[in-house]
Amino acid sequence: xxxxxxxxxxxxxxxxxxxxxxxYFPLFITENVVQKKKDHFEGFAxxxxxxxxxxxxxxxxPIAIRPTSETVxxxxxxxxxRSHRNLPLRCNQWCSVVRWECSNPIPLIRSREFLWQEGxxxxxxxxxxxxxxxxxxxxxxxxxEEFLAVPVSKGRKSEVEKFAGGxxxxxxxxxxxxxxxxxxxxxxxxxxxxxxxMFEIFFEDENDPAQKKKEKNKRSLVWQNSWxxxxxxxxxMVMTHGDDKGLVLPPRVAPIQVMVIPDPLEDADMTAIxxxxxxxxxxxxxxxxxxxxxxxxxxxxxxxxxxxxxKGVPLRIEIDVKDLANKQVRVVRRDNGAKVDIPSTDLVExxxxxxxRIQDSLFETAKQKRDACIEVVYTWDxxxxxxxxxxxILAPWCDEEExxxxxxxRTEGDLGSAKTLCAxxxxxxLVEGTVCFASGKPAKTWSFWGRSY
Amino acid sequence: xxxxxxxxxxxxxxxxxxxxxxxYFPLFITENVVQKKKDHFEGFAxxxxxxxxxxxxxxxxPIAIRPTSETVxxxxxxxxxRSHRNLPLRCNQWCSVVRWECSNPIPLIRSREFLWQEGxxxxxxxxxxxxxxxxxxxxxxxxxEEFLAVPVSKGRKSEVEKFAGGxxxxxxxxxxxxxxxxxxxxxxxxxxxxxxxMFEIFFEDENDPAQKKKEKNKRSLVWQNSWxxxxxxxxxMVMTHGDDKGLVLPPRVAPIQVMVIPDPLEDADMTAIxxxxxxxxxxxxxxxxxxxxxxxxxxxxxxxxxxxxxKGVPLRIEIDVKDLANKQVRVVRRDNGAKVDIPSTDLVExxxxxxxRIQDSLFETAKQKRDACIEVVYTWDxxxxxxxxxxxILAPWCDEEExxxxxxxRTEGDLGSAKTLCAxxxxxxLVEGTVCFASGKPAKTWSFWGRSY
Numbered sequence: 001x002x003x004x005x006x007x008x009x010x011x012x013x014x015x016x017x018x019x020x021x022x023x024y025f026p027l028f029i030t031e032n033v034v035q036k037k038k039d040h041f042e043g044f045a046x047x048x049x050x051x052x053x054x055x056x057x058x059x060x061x062p063i064a065i066r067p068t069s070e071t072v073x074x075x076x077x078x079x080x081x082r083s084h085r086n087l088p089l090r091c092n093q094w095c096s097v098v099r100w101e102c103s104n105p106i107p108l109i110r111s112r113e114f115l116w117q118e119g120x121x122x123x124x125x126x127x128x129x130x131x132x133x134x135x136x137x138x139x140x141x142x143x144x145e146e147f148l149a150v151p152v153s154k155g156r157k158s159e160v161e162k163f164a165g166g167x168x169x170x171x172x173x174x175x176x177x178x179x180x181x182x183x184x185x186x187x188x189x190x191x192x193x194x195x196x197x198m199f200e201i202f203f204e205d206e207n208d209p210a211q212k213k214k215e216k217n218k219r220s221l222v223w224q225n226s227w228x229x230x231x232x233x234x235x236x237m238v239m240t241h242g243d244d245k246g247l248v249l250p251p252r253v254a255p256i257q258v259m260v261i262p263d264p265l266e267d268a269d270m271t272a273i274x275x276x277x278x279x280x281x282x283x284x285x286x287x288x289x290x291x292x293x294x295x296x297x298x299x300x301x302x303x304x305x306x307x308x309x310x311k312g313v314p315l316r317i318e319i320d321v322k323d324l325a326n327k328q329v330r331v332v333r334r335d336n337g338a339k340v341d342i343p344s345t346d347l348v349e350x351x352x353x354x355x356x357r358i359q360d361s362l363f364e365t366a367k368q369k370r371d372a373c374i375e376v377v378y379t380w381d382x383x384x385x386x387x388x389x390x391x392x393i394l395a396p397w398c399d400e401e402e403x404x405x406x407x408x409x410r411t412e413g414d415l416g417s418a419k420t421l422c423a424x425x426x427x428x429x430l431v432e433g434t435v436c437f438a439s440g441k442p443a444k445t446w447s448f449w450g451r452s453y
Numbered sequence: 454x455x456x457x458x459x460x461x462x463x464x465x466x467x468x469x470x471x472x473x474x475x476x477y478f479p480l481f482i483t484e485n486v487v488q489k490k491k492d493h494f495e496g497f498a499x500x501x502x503x504x505x506x507x508x509x510x511x512x513x514x515p516i517a518i519r520p521t522s523e524t525v526x527x528x529x530x531x532x533x534x535r536s537h538r539n540l541p542l543r544c545n546q547w548c549s550v551v552r553w554e555c556s557n558p559i560p561l562i563r564s565r566e567f568l569w570q571e572g573x574x575x576x577x578x579x580x581x582x583x584x585x586x587x588x589x590x591x592x593x594x595x596x597x598e599e600f601l602a603v604p605v606s607k608g609r610k611s612e613v614e615k616f617a618g619g620x621x622x623x624x625x626x627x628x629x630x631x632x633x634x635x636x637x638x639x640x641x642x643x644x645x646x647x648x649x650x651m652f653e654i655f656f657e658d659e660n661d662p663a664q665k666k667k668e669k670n671k672r673s674l675v676w677q678n679s680w681x682x683x684x685x686x687x688x689x690m691v692m693t694h695g696d697d698k699g700l701v702l703p704p705r706v707a708p709i710q711v712m713v714i715p716d717p718l719e720d721a722d723m724t725a726i727x728x729x730x731x732x733x734x735x736x737x738x739x740x741x742x743x744x745x746x747x748x749x750x751x752x753x754x755x756x757x758x759x760x761x762x763x764k765g766v767p768l769r770i771e772i773d774v775k776d777l778a779n780k781q782v783r784v785v786r787r788d789n790g791a792k793v794d795i796p797s798t799d800l801v802e803x804x805x806x807x808x809x810r811i812q813d814s815l816f817e818t819a820k821q822k823r824d825a826c827i828e829v830v831y832t833w834d835x836x837x838x839x840x841x842x843x844x845x846i847l848a849p850w851c852d853e854e855e856x857x858x859x860x861x862x863r864t865e866g867d868l869g870s871a872k873t874l875c876a877x878x879x880x881x882x883l884v885e886g887t888v889c890f891a892s893g894k895p896a897k898t899w900s901f902w903g904r905s906y
Contacts (some may be wrong), residue, residue, distance in 0.1 A: 001475040001546075022454040025564050027549060052504040053515065055499040065518075085751065093454075096480060096548070100507035113480050143491035298538065449761065 002255035003234050004115060007143055008094065011117065011229075014139050019133070020119060023091040027071045028356055029064040034070045037198050040070060043164025047099040049112075064219060065098045070165075070191075070226060073120050074199040081122065081222060083204040088120040095261055103425040108235030109183070109453055116230035122222045124205065126192075130224040133188045136227045140172045140186035143229060149250040149362040150174050151370050151400055152185050155422030155447065159401045163226070167192025172422045173448060176239045177369045180390020182421040182452040183236055186229035196221040240366050241335075247312025248335055250362050251355040258284055258291040259308045263301045263320035273319055280317060280347065287348045289355070309334060314358050315351065376428075383437050383449070385416045387411055392450050394428070396443030398436035403417065407438050407449075421448040455708035456687050457568060461547065462680075464570065467592050468545055471585070473572060476544040478525045482517040484626055486524045492522060492652050496617025500552040500566055502565075518551045521623040523618075523644075523679060526573050532577065534675060536657040542575040560689030562636070562906050569683035575675045577658065579645075582676040586623055586641045589680045593625045593639035596682065601690040602703040602815040603627050604823050606637050606901065608875030612854045616679070620645025626874045626901060629692045630822045633843020635874040635905040636689055639682035649674040693819050694788075700765030703815050704808040710743040711737055711804060712761045716754045718771035725771055733770060733782065733800065740801045742808070762787060767811050768804065788815055829881075836890050836902070840864055840871045845903050847881070849896030851889035860891050860902075874901035 028051070034041050041048075044067040051063045053173070066072055072090065080086060094117050101110055108114075119136065123129045137154055152172035162169035172185045193384045197202070202219035242250035251257050260280050262273045277293050284291035294304050296310045308316055318330040328341045331351070335358050342350045375391040377383045386393045397403070397420075404420055411418040423445045481504070487494050495503075497520040504516045519525055526544065533539060547570050554563055561567075572589065576582045590607055597603045605625035615622035625638045648654070655672035694701035704710050713733050715726045730746050737744035747757050754771070761769055771783040781794045784804070795803045828844040830836045839846045850856070850873075852875050857873055864871040876898045887896045 001477055003541045004477075005475055022458055024454055024457075024549075024568060027551065046508040048508060049504045051502045051518070053503040055501060063502075065504070085749075098480065115477060296538075324900075 003237075003249075003253045004231060006253050006255070007118070007147060007233065010147065011139060012092075012094075013141060015119065015136075015177050016072075017180055018090065018135065019088075020090045020092045020121075023073075024095065025067055025069055025076075025093060027095075029066055031061045031063065032076065034064050037071050037165075040165035040195070040198065044068065044099070047101060049098050049100050063409045066095075067099045068226075068228070069095075069097075069118055069120070070195060071095070074195055074201065074224075077120075077122055077222075078199050081201055081203050084124050084206050087122060087124045087203060088128065089224065090119070090121045091121070092117055105452070106235070108238065109232055114230050114232065117230045118226060118228045121225045122201065123224070124203065124207075124220070124222065126190075126223050129190050129192075129199045129225055132225055133227070135192045136225075137172065137186075137188040138186065140227075140229055143233060144172055144174065144236070145363060146186055147250065147252045148233060148240075149252075149359060149366060150185070150236055150240045151363065151367040153422060153424045153426070154214075155424040155448065157187070157422055158399065158404055158420040158447070159403060160404045161420055163187060163189040163191075165194055165198070166190065166196060166226075170396060171422050172286070174236050174240070175370050175373060175392045175421075175450070176236075176453075177373050178239070180373070180392075180451065182392060182450040183232075184421070184447065184452070185233065185236055186227075188227035189225060191224040191226060193221040195224050204406075238361050241362055242312075245306070246310030248362070249314060251314045251359045254312065254314050255290060255293045256294035256308075256311075256313050257289055257355055258315045258317060259304075259313045260291060260319070261301055261304045261308070262293075262295060262315045263318050269321065269324075273321065273324060274345075276324060277319055280319075283348060286349060287352070289348070289351060305332075315354060333358060335365075377437055377450050379436075379437055383413065387449075387451065390451070392448060393418070394424075394446055395437040395449055396430060396434045397423075397445055397447040397449075398439050398441040399423070399444040399447070400439065403436065403439045403441075416451050418449050418451055423447045423448055456690075456702075456706045457684060459706050459708070460686065461570070462594060463600065464596060465545075466570065469662060470656050471543065471588065472541075472617060473543045473545045473574075475524075476491045476546050477548065478522055478529075478546060478549075480519055482519055482524050482800075484514045484516065487517050488529065490524050490618075491502070493618035493648070493651065497521065497552070500554060502551050502553050519548075520550055520552045521679075521681070522546070522548075522550075522571055522573070523648060527648055527654065527677075528674075530573075530575055531652050531654045534654055534656050535578050537659050540575060540577045540675065541581060544574070545572045546571055547823055551666065556578075559688070560905070561691065562685055567683050568683065569681045571681045573835075574678045575654065576677070577656065577660075577673070577675065579643075579676050581644075582643050585678055586643045586680070589670060590623050590625065590639075590641040591680075593641065593680075593682055596686060597625055597638055597689070598816060600705045601686060601693075601704065602705075602812060602819060603689055603693045604816065604820040606875060606877045606879070608877040608901065610640070610875055611852070611857055611873040611900070613857045614873055614875075616640065616642040616644075618651070619679075620647060621641065624875050627689050627693070628823050628845045628874075628903070629689075629906075630826050631692070633904060635845060635901065635903040636685075637874070637905070638686065638689055639680075641680035642678060644677040644679060646674040646676060648677050659671055663808065663811070694815055695765075698759070699763030701815070702765035702767060704767045704812050707743065707744070707767050709743055709745045709761075709764075709766050710808055711742060711768045712757075712766045713744060713746045713770045713772070714757045714761070715746075715748065716771055719847060722774065722777075726774065726777060729777060729797075730772055736806060736852075738857060740805070742801070742804060758785075768807060786811060788818075830890055831887075832890055836871075837864065840902075840904065843904070845874075845901060846871070847877075847899055848877075848890040848899045848902055849883060849887045850898055850902075851894040852876070852897040852900070853892065853894070856889065856892045856894075869902055869904050871902050874903055874905060875882060876900045 048064045144152045157169040166189045167188045171187045174183045174185045201222045206218040260277045281291045316332045319444045327344050332339045373392045375386045376394045408417040436443045496520045502518045551566050597605045605627050610622040617643045622642045624640045627636045627638045658673040713730045715730050734744045734746045769785045780797050784790045826845045828839045829847045861870040889896045
């Protein structure tokens with residue numbers, strides 16, 4: 001939760017710059033709405049939890065718990081929006097949602113309830129909508145790359161994988177080398193006018209000549225976006241950096257960045273050592289570094305070292321009587337175990353540099369590992385070999401729904417089938433005449449493929 | 454939500470000083486736990502919403518949606534706590550809870566889902582527990598009195614009204630003069646060791662001689678607190694200060710504290726006026742005042758005045774060409790309509806003073822109105838007369854459960870029955886020989902009584 005709060009602090013401030021307002025809409029959706037909006041809701045139907053009873057009474061009609069809030073919010077949007085003056089409308093809420101997944105639940109990655117933010121925005125024009133989709137996607141990239149030190153690819157989801165009922169979906173996609181699986185890290189959706197039609201969200205458009213003349217029934221449909229990232233982001237970070245000793249936290253999201261541990265050698269003057277430790281914590285804290293002291297006397301220094309390594313604290317400072325005499329401290333990095341003795345006087349500066357270096361190094365290491373998994377394939381045989389090798393596959397593709405469904409069917413197996421992750425915005429050249437690895441038809445785009453979470 | 458965020462900012466920082474950590478526990482409670490903890494859960498049973506179906510499948514056993522999270526958290530506490538070294542344990546979560554009230558739902562005051570924080574803390578001793586109960590209650594008083602400008606009384610709830618399964622409940626109680634009803638504003642509960650028994654939360658106590666000798670089965674039960682305030686606080690504020698023109702927001706919780714409105718008199722130099730308006734908003738914002746500009750050209754200044762009055766904005770600044778020439782602005786208070794012309798040069802200082810004055814004045818006015826409703830009674834006849842007069846009744850009472858139940862039964866009516874609100878900590882002298890207004894037995898305490906929300 002402390003990591004979630006650090007991410008939230010960044011993201012919430014950024015979207016408030018974009019004039020997003022905080023809202024909270026109900027947890028419940030009446031069956032009435034669910035039935036009317038089948039196009040969208042059917043995508044979620046198998047995972048919806050239903051309340052049918054309160055106290056000892058059966059409800060007349062069951063009530064759904066939100067798997068996402070389009071159907072909760074948009075009936076209100078239809079009431080609130082009358083004219084172009086009500087636009088843009090920009091809402092965000094931080095809440096939990098419920099998706100009753102039965103297969104393969106994994107803590108933080110795929111669980112029946114999870115925390116997220118969901119942004120829902122309404123515009124007069126497609127241009128504004130398109131622009132915001134990418135602006136938000138860039139914020140998601142920053143959360144992953146700049147805060148969680150996890151490399152991601154921005155791109156566009158295929159028709160099969162896009163948000164149910166939307167126009168198009170963009171995403172940032174991560175990849176876990178150890179398991180050879182892609183993972184959708186966050187999505188920013190342009191809903192187009194599809195939901196506006198479903199929920200009858202119209203506005204009087206000052207730029208429409210027909211409407212200027214007050215012609216009847218001449219109102220325009222709004223353009224909408226929705227976008228979300230979830231506590232899954234923390235799970236992706238854990239899988240990316242963790243090692244056999246436990247968590248490895250990037251400094252920018254570590255609730256404790258530096259743990260100070262006194263080392264009570266025999267005959268040492270513990271009072272003096274403790275005083276120095278407390279001064280160090282105070283000095284670092286004053287400089288805005290999240291530092292803490294583990295002064296517990298019932299644990300050995302070795303036990304504490306292992307404990308805080310398991311918790312992923314980026315830097316450990318060890319102090320014994322020798323250090324005291326030499327006016328230095330020993331600093332140990334969690335990510336690579338490197339130890340260095342630093343003069344006490346330059347501590348803040350050195351710690352800041354080290355924290356930055358760890359942050360950069362975690363990202364670079366993760367990026368190298370991820371990049372080493374990318375395999376470019378052109379043929380079906382290369383593709384299936386790469387799937388078996390648990391690669392992040394980049395392949396030329398005809399971008400047809402039926403072909404993706406076919407690939408899924410043909411790669412089904414114990415480990416799950418291969419699917420598209422995204423068509424990356426950063427496209428390699430598509431040489432004329434290149435054909436789809438799966439269908440042999442002309443390729444329209446490069447796309448990432450792989451097994452995924 | 455913006456008001457909720459301002460309250461949260463204050464409260465969250467305060468409890469973090471008390472070393473509370475942020476947690477998030479699940480929305481759902483398995484029926485298994487519900488059945489085992491009947492003593493506590495029965496208090497909530499009539500209001501619990503049950504999930505019985507997911508997708509198209511019936512669940513094997515229904516799952517409850519949290520009405521409060523004791524039964525969700527405490528099984529984990531039992532696992533986490535082993536020794537005195539694990540104590541104190543202090544958790545807080547911000548979330549929504551569901552209580553399926555059927556009678557008399559009122560937005561923000563009594564709704565089926567509401568937002569709250571719930572703090573859950575575990576201590577080795579009753580002393581620590583008692584101390585925290587009062588510390589938190591003081592924070593709740595500050596939220597109401599210092600932020601929402603709503604006067605409240607601190608006190609202890611009766612046995613009938615206390616938290617189901619707890620040892621004792623303290624609360625801050627507000628009163629709405631217009632409707633003559635008391636309202637429980639927030640509660641801070643000492644759970645004693647009752648939940649520790651229910652959930653088997655034990656710890657090895659270093660101060661227990663038997664445990665020092667490692668005698669078998671000699672572990673101590675922990676002491677626990679739980680405490681919460683909800684979005685009801687905003688509802689209480691709305692009812693306390695609102696008038697026929699709409700909301701009246703105390704400056705400390707107003708998302709917009711000052712709205713600047715240009716007044717385009719005929720032939721006025723609108724460019725100059727707008728520039729001045731923008732400068733004012735900028736200057737106020739730089740000084741930490743939440744100011745905004747309503748520069749819309751399709752509404753008249755009069756329409757805007759009414760609009761922002763309805764929204765409760767504490768101060769309005771009007772600027773016309775005359776003001777421009779005189780280098781002054783007109784400032785209008787929302788709470789009393791008072792208008793004053795202020796030299797542009799001293800604006801920040803004047804606005805700050807005015808906002809403070811409005812904050813104080815709203816509280817003082819509300820307190821005078823509330824105090825005017827207090828009626829001290831000694832006899833049953835005085836009591837029923839005061840109930841009919843919709844008073845906040847202060848009465849000497851024998852503090853017996855049966856007597857409270859009896860009073861409720863005897864005062865039942867269309868407007869609801871009278872009950873205890875709290876026994877205020879600020880007790881008048883209880884002269885020896887004073888008898889209970891209802892039972893005629895010796896009075897043990899003064900208690901507030903009245904109809905309530």
